[in-house]
Amino acid sequence: MRKKLLILAVPAIFYAQSLSTLIDNAMENNNIIKSKLMIEKSKIEDIQSVQSGYYPTVDIGGFYQSVNEKTPMRAGDTYSGYAKIGISLYDGGGRSNQIKQNEALLSSSKYDTKAYKKSLTLMIIQDFYTIKSIEAHLIALREKDIQLKVELQRITKFYNAGIATKDDIENLQAAYSNNIYQIDSTKFQILSLKKLFALKTGVQLTTLDDSFIKEPIGLQKELNNRIELLKQNAKSLDYASNSINSAYLPQVRLEDTYSLYGYNRDDATHPEGLDKQNIAMLSVNLRIFDNGVISKQKNSLKLQKLALQKQIEQEKLAQDINIELAISKIDTVKAQINSAKSSLNSAISAFETIAKKYEVGNVDYVTYLDALSVKTNAKAQYESALNNLQIAYAAYYYHTNKNIKDFIK
Numbered sequence: 001m002r003k004k005l006l007i008l009a010v011p012a013i014f015y016a017q018s019l020s021t022l023i024d025n026a027m028e029n030n031n032i033i034k035s036k037l038m039i040e041k042s043k044i045e046d047i048q049s050v051q052s053g054y055y056p057t058v059d060i061g062g063f064y065q066s067v068n069e070k071t072p073m074r075a076g077d078t079y080s081g082y083a084k085i086g087i088s089l090y091d092g093g094g095r096s097n098q099i100k101q102n103e104a105l106l107s108s109s110k111y112d113t114k115a116y117k118k119s120l121t122l123m124i125i126q127d128f129y130t131i132k133s134i135e136a137h138l139i140a141l142r143e144k145d146i147q148l149k150v151e152l153q154r155i156t157k158f159y160n161a162g163i164a165t166k167d168d169i170e171n172l173q174a175a176y177s178n179n180i181y182q183i184d185s186t187k188f189q190i191l192s193l194k195k196l197f198a199l200k201t202g203v204q205l206t207t208l209d210d211s212f213i214k215e216p217i218g219l220q221k222e223l224n225n226r227i228e229l230l231k232q233n234a235k236s237l238d239y240a241s242n243s244i245n246s247a248y249l250p251q252v253r254l255e256d257t258y259s260l261y262g263y264n265r266d267d268a269t270h271p272e273g274l275d276k277q278n279i280a281m282l283s284v285n286l287r288i289f290d291n292g293v294i295s296k297q298k299n300s301l302k303l304q305k306l307a308l309q310k311q312i313e314q315e316k317l318a319q320d321i322n323i324e325l326a327i328s329k330i331d332t333v334k335a336q337i338n339s340a341k342s343s344l345n346s347a348i349s350a351f352e353t354i355a356k357k358y359e360v361g362n363v364d365y366v367t368y369l370d371a372l373s374v375k376t377n378a379k380a381q382y383e384s385a386l387n388n389l390q391i392a393y394a395a396y397y398y399h400t401n402k403n404i405k406d407f408i409k
Contacts, residue, residue: 016209029202036113043106056087076265084257092249101239108232115225125394129387136383213393222401326396340382347378
């Protein structure tokens with residue numbers, strides 16, 4: 001029973017954090033994503049604002065007027081309250097195009113959010129495996145620390161017995177101290193990366209699990225969200241052009257105003273006016289000259305669209321190149337893994353042989369320390385290559401515009 005209670009008391013921080021969970025947390029906690037979602041909501045409000053223009057408008061108001069000296073045939077004080085209802089009967093298609101323009105901008109905003117989410121996912125994966133690589137290097141340094149400490153104690157005993165020299169102790173002590181320095185530097189590097197990681201995800205990193213990314217097989221590329229974003233922006237410019245062109249078409253509006261009047265300081269020469277009045281008005285407006293204002297605005301939008309089309313072409317070329325590079329990177333890292341594994345096996349074998357020779361005095365401490373350093377570096381290099389392959393897989397999924405999280409296991 002006591003054992004069960006101890007297990008339940010273990011804090012959550014001792015459980016390894018999975019890559020998928022960290023990505024989910026980032027999607028919920030990252031402030032940039034929250035900001036982009038708010039922008040999406042603002043675009044929805046823009047659409048609804050223009051849609052509301054199809055409904056009638058209702059205004060109420062009033063006035064009070066006091067005249068001194070009183071004007072003939074008018075009361076000295078006049079006050080009124082009125083209500084006015086109006087509706088736009090025809091606007092040349094301006095509002096409908098504004099709605100379509102804002103819908104395109106909303107779609108663009110959504111693609112922008114998707115693009116950032118995928119970019120953030122890739123950054124999290126890169127950080128995740130980079131931290132794992134540095135932690136592997138730290139483990140190798142700590143193993144080296146144990147071996148150096150044991151050897152330093154052994155040589156110290158030999159020195160006290162008159163078998164080893166003071167130079168042997170000092171050189172081993174220097175190597176031991178330098179290794180401690182590297183351990184401390186590596187620990188700070190890990191701490192820095194974890195702090196930056198927490199900034200992206202809103203989660204404090206503790207222990208990372210052994211998440212893996214599936215190897216890409218037979219995937220078809222999709223246009224990335226950056227390209228789709230630019231396409232929607234270009235579409236919004238078409239609707240903006242149509243909207244401003246509506247200024248050359250008739251603008252028809254119907255209004256009805258009902259007013260009530262009251263008077264003070266009236267007499268025979270300053271009589272009261274109407275008690276109430278209803279005015280209905282149908283107005284039509286047609287612009288026949290503006291010195292090319294609308295034409296120049298349309299030309300400006302046309303140039304902006306052409307600029308976006310050039311950006312789209314460049315983005316398509318960049319995506320194809322990045323996919324080619326991602327494939328090449330995967331092949332390169334696989335070759336590096338094979339080389340690193342072979343190097344590690346050789347380094348372990350060589351160190352074991354040299355360590356035995358060193359113990360019996362057949363090789364000096366320089367050879368021993370070199371062999372130990374080679375083994376340490378080879379182990380860290382092999383782990384780093386394995387982690388780099390995971391990053392390479394993620395980069396390929398990113399550049400083919402796939403949801404990387406779907407391929408994490």
